[in-house]
Amino acid sequence: xxxxxxxxxxxxxxxxxxxxxxxxxxxxxxxxxxxxxxxxxxxxxxxxxxxxxxxxxxxxxxxxxxxxxxxxxxxxxxxxxxxxxxxxxxxxxxxxxxxxxxxxxxxxxxxxxxxxxxxxxxxxxxxxxxxxxxxxxxxxxxxxxxxxxxxxxxxxxxxxxxxxxxxxxxxxxxxxxxxxxxxxxxxxxxxxxxxxxxx
Amino acid sequence: xxxxxxxxxxxxxxxxxxxxxxxxxxxxxxxxxxxxxxxxxxxxxxxxxxxxxxxxxxxxxxxxxxxxxxxxxxxxxxxxxxxxxxxxxxxxxxxxxxxxxxxxxxxxxxxxxxxxxxxxxxxxxxxxxxxxxxxxxxxxxxxxxxxxxxxxxxxxxxxxxxxxxxxxxxxxxxxxxxxxxxxxxxxxxxxxxxxxxxx
DNA sequence: GTTATGGTATAACGGTCGTTATGCAAAGTA
DNA sequence: TACTTTGCATAACGACCGTTATACCATAAC
Numbered sequence: 447x448x449x450x451x452x453x454x455x456x457x458x459x460x461x462x463x464x465x466x467x468x469x470x471x472x473x474x475x476x477x478x479x480x481x482x483x484x485x486x487x488x489x490x491x492x493x494x495x496x497x498x499x500x501x502x503x504x505x506x507x508x509x510x511x512x513x514x515x516x517x518x519x520x521x522x523x524x525x526x527x528x529x530x531x532x533x534x535x536x537x538x539x540x541x542x543x544x545x546x547x548x549x550x551x552x553x554x555x556x557x558x559x560x561x562x563x564x565x566x567x568x569x570x571x572x573x574x575x576x577x578x579x580x581x582x583x584x585x586x587x588x589x590x591x592x593x594x595x596x597x598x599x600x601x602x603x604x605x606x607x608x609x610x611x612x613x614x615x616x617x618x619x620x621x622x623x624x625x626x627x628x629x630x631x632x633x634x635x636x637x638x639x640x641x642x643x644x645x
Numbered sequence: 646x647x648x649x650x651x652x653x654x655x656x657x658x659x660x661x662x663x664x665x666x667x668x669x670x671x672x673x674x675x676x677x678x679x680x681x682x683x684x685x686x687x688x689x690x691x692x693x694x695x696x697x698x699x700x701x702x703x704x705x706x707x708x709x710x711x712x713x714x715x716x717x718x719x720x721x722x723x724x725x726x727x728x729x730x731x732x733x734x735x736x737x738x739x740x741x742x743x744x745x746x747x748x749x750x751x752x753x754x755x756x757x758x759x760x761x762x763x764x765x766x767x768x769x770x771x772x773x774x775x776x777x778x779x780x781x782x783x784x785x786x787x788x789x790x791x792x793x794x795x796x797x798x799x800x801x802x803x804x805x806x807x808x809x810x811x812x813x814x815x816x817x818x819x820x821x822x823x824x825x826x827x828x829x830x831x832x833x834x835x836x837x838x839x840x841x842x843x844x
Numbered sequence: 845g846t847t848a849t850g851g852t853a854t855a856a857c858g859g860t861c862g863t864t865a866t867g868c869a870a871a872g873t874a
Numbered sequence: 875t876a877c878t879t880t881g882c883a884t885a886a887c888g889a890c891c892g893t894t895a896t897a898c899c900a901t902a903a904c
Contacts, residue, residue, distance in 0.1 A: 453881080468758035471670035474861065485882055487864085496862065548755070555814055556752045559667035581817050601818035602828050608815060609808025615754055616807060618780050619800035629801050629832060636831060652850080673891065684852055686894090695892065 454492055456482040462503050466546045470500060470557050497569065500554070504572045507550050512579065514539040525591035526634050529599070532584070532607055533627045549611040551576040580604060594638040602633050653691055655681040661702050665745045669699060669756050696768065699753070703771045706749050711778065713738040724790035725833050728798070731783070731806055732826045747814040750775040751807075779803060793837040801832050 460482035464473040475496050479486045493499040515535040522528040547553065551573045561567045584603050588596035606626040613622035659680035663672040674695050678685045692698040717733040746752065750772045760766045783802050787795035805825040812821035 469670060469756045471668060472756070472758065475863085476861090486862095487883085488881055490863070491881080549811075552811055552814055553755045556747070556755050557668045557671070559671065577815055577817050598824075601824050604818050605808040605812055605821055605824050605828070606804065607808075608811040608821075609804040609806075612748075612751055612807040612811035613804055615751055616776055618776055619803050622804055622807075625797075625800050625804050629804070629828065632831065632835060633828060674893085675891090685892095686853085687851060689893070690850080 453482075453484055453488060457484060457489055457492060457499070458503055458506055461499050462507065462546060462550070463544075465500065465503065466548075466550045466553050470554065475499075501569055501572065504550060504554065504569065508572060508576055508579070510543065511535070511539055511576075514542070515583070525587070526631070529584070529587045529591055529603060529634055530627055530630055532580070532603065533610070533623050533630070536607075536610060537623055548615040552608075552611060580607060591634070592640045593634075594640050599633065599637050603630050606630050606633075652681075652683055652687060656683060656688055656691060656698070657702055657705055660698050661706065661745060661749070662743075664699065664702065665747075665749045665752050669753065674698075700768055700771065703749060703753065703768065707771060707775055707778070709742065710734070710738055710775075713741070714782070724786070725830070728783070728786045728790055728802060728833055729826055729829055731779070731802065732809070732822050732829070735806075735809060736822055748810040751810060779806060790833070791839045792833075793839050798832060798836050802829050805829050805832075 457478065461473075461478045464478055464481060475489055476486055478499070479489045482489075489499070493502060515532065518531040518534040518538060519528060521534070522531045554569060555573050558567075558569065561570060581600065581604055584600035584607075585596055588599040588603075591599075593599045606629055610622045610626045613619055619625060656677065660672075660677045663677055663680060674688060675685055677698070678688045681688075688698070692701060714731065714734040717730040717737060718727060720733070721727040721730045753768060754772050757768065760769060780799065780803055783799035783806075784795060787798040787802075790798075792798045805828055809821045809825045812818055818824055
């Protein structure tokens with residue numbers, strides 16, 4: 447009845463929910479399989495190992511997050527609005543994904559011992575990829591907006607972005623996205639602009 | 646040779662280092678005892694259980710963090726400086742404590758399944774206590790500084806505080822404390838003040 | 845010299861973990 | 875009909891987990 451694709455996604459859904467609501471190490475593969483309504487053997491047929499399952503969950507999240515941000519980016523019109531689109535993306539992502547606890551990449555990073563010089567570990571590679579995506583895009587958007595100090599503006603917004611995520615974990619302040627967007631807007635407005643020098 | 650007090654603190658030191666650098670669930674009690682240079686039996690003589698050990702580590706961290714903030718608070722002179730003292734406290738705490746990965750309370754919250762309505766669990770009680778400390782103090786300081794919207798200012802600074810902590814975990818932006826302090830200062834400066842109406 | 849204290853080593857317990865092997869049942873496809 | 879795919883149930887493995895029991899060894903105080 448259930449196609450292979452369907453089973454895969456149900457396993458990924460179950461793992462995503464359990465890993466980031468109860469903790470990765472604490473969640474056994476048996477509970478993931480049970481929540482997905484499949485046998486443990488099927489889980490291993492599909493993913494080979496728990497670590498591999500985690501990797502695919504993170505990869506899927508990264509792809510979904512990128513899509514949401516792309517959409518929010520496309521909806522923004524002004525350069526300042528494009529810089530603020532990260533926060534719109536957080537809201538739309540959380541609304542669509544059912545608001546899993548907080549940031550799955552930071553949660554994973556917090557739970558796993560950082561490997562020697564970050565070598566090898568493909569899970570940590572995904573975490574770094576997420577960081578590069580956010581930091582890189584914010585820098586590009588700040589340059590797009592002709593900020594005189596694009597790296598400084600990008601760093602401030604990345605700080606606020608991280609603040610929103612961990613505030614969701616802490617539960618306070620309530621509605622961190624709205625606060626972050628307001629502070630970010632004032633940071634952008636206060637930032638001096640480069641004269642748009644023609645090439 | 647080693648006094649009981651000494652052994653206790655060595656165990657707490659070892660647990661603090663391992664729990665928050667490698668993860669709580671992943672770190673076995675044997676590794677904690679080994680790192681402290683004591684026998685596993687001694688660990689259980691002192692703390693009774695792993696969960697109790699974690700609880701005492703968190704309590705000690707909360708007390709140390711409060712002391713650092715108190716000191717930074719005493720060193721500040723202006724109302725605005727008192728609001729910004731959280732960030733000084735982060736720096737002095739990390740300089741003194743050897744910069745354990747990031748915030749031990751958020752790390753614990755991330756790794757443990759949130760209990761039903763937060764009932765009972767003494768570990769989560771400590772996490773909530775930390776949140777209340779920071780949020781409450783920031784609100785008081787904002788009122789002290791006669792901000793017209795003290796709760797809004799406190800929320801923004803708490804957001805930046807959370808941002809600093811998770812930025813330390815992510816590793817980017819580098820030097821988040823300096824960025825947070827700068828943004829917080831502009832938030833405070835831009836915030837309208839209440840006329841100091843006499844009682 | 846006895847007693848209390850703080851610590852050790854060894855070993856075991858029940859449990860859970862990630863993982864794999866074996867064998868069987870259904871369903872689609874040719 | 876025959877074959878491949880996809881999934882199931884059962885069981886077991888080796889390892890590690892948190893925890894406890896038992897017995898022994900120092901030191902120092904009374």
